[in-house]
Amino acid sequence: MAQDLRELFKKEEGKKLVQMSEGHEARFLNLLDKELPNKKKSSHFGFLNMAASVIILLGLSYGAFQFMKSTSTDNSVEETVVDNIKSLGDVSPDLKKVEDYYLASINLELSKVKLTSENKDLVDGYIERLKELNEEYNLLTKELNDNGPNEETLDALISNLKFRLNLVMRLKDKLSEYNKDVFIQESI
Known part of the structure; x- marks a missing residue:
């Protein structure tokens, strides 16, 4: 059963390959567009997405800064505790x-x-x-x-x-x- 692939390709070279009918590809693409129309992204949502990303990034940065500030030195923690003791x-x-x-x-x-x-x-x-x-x-x-x-x-x-x-x-x-x-x- 083992056959040499090179020989198979040489035999197939002489045979005529199946051709698609004219306009087949254009008809297929039209049908595809009807079934799955292209959705265009609106540009103002892209701007809102970027603005939301910037706001989230700023919020996380501020939170990290506050966390690092409160744990950076023992003196600042002691001063905070002294100020808040009731x-x-x-x-x-x-x-x-x-x-x-x-x-x-x-x-x-x-x-x-x-x-x-x-x-x-x-x-x-x-x-x-x-x-x-x-x-x-x-x-x-x-x-x-x-x-x-x-x-x-x-x-x-x-x-x-x-x-x-x-x-x-x-x-x-x-x-x-x-x-x-x-x-x-x-x-x-």
């Missing part, structure tokens, strides 16, 4: 959890305190001390804003929160002792 929770997410825990516990325990005319003086004394601690906390927060986060200020803020919670717990203990004494005196 409380202990703004320094880090972990400190926010600590601050939220203590403030929620203080408020919860204070909400459980029952104020009566008999224990009003005792409660007022503790509330006055809590106000002083709250003012001190605000001063420490201002110091944190002015000087930036440092270990001493952060420790002082956390200690203030702990002390306020302990003070509220002592108030509850004193009130329960006071209520026991009142109950014992009434039963006698």
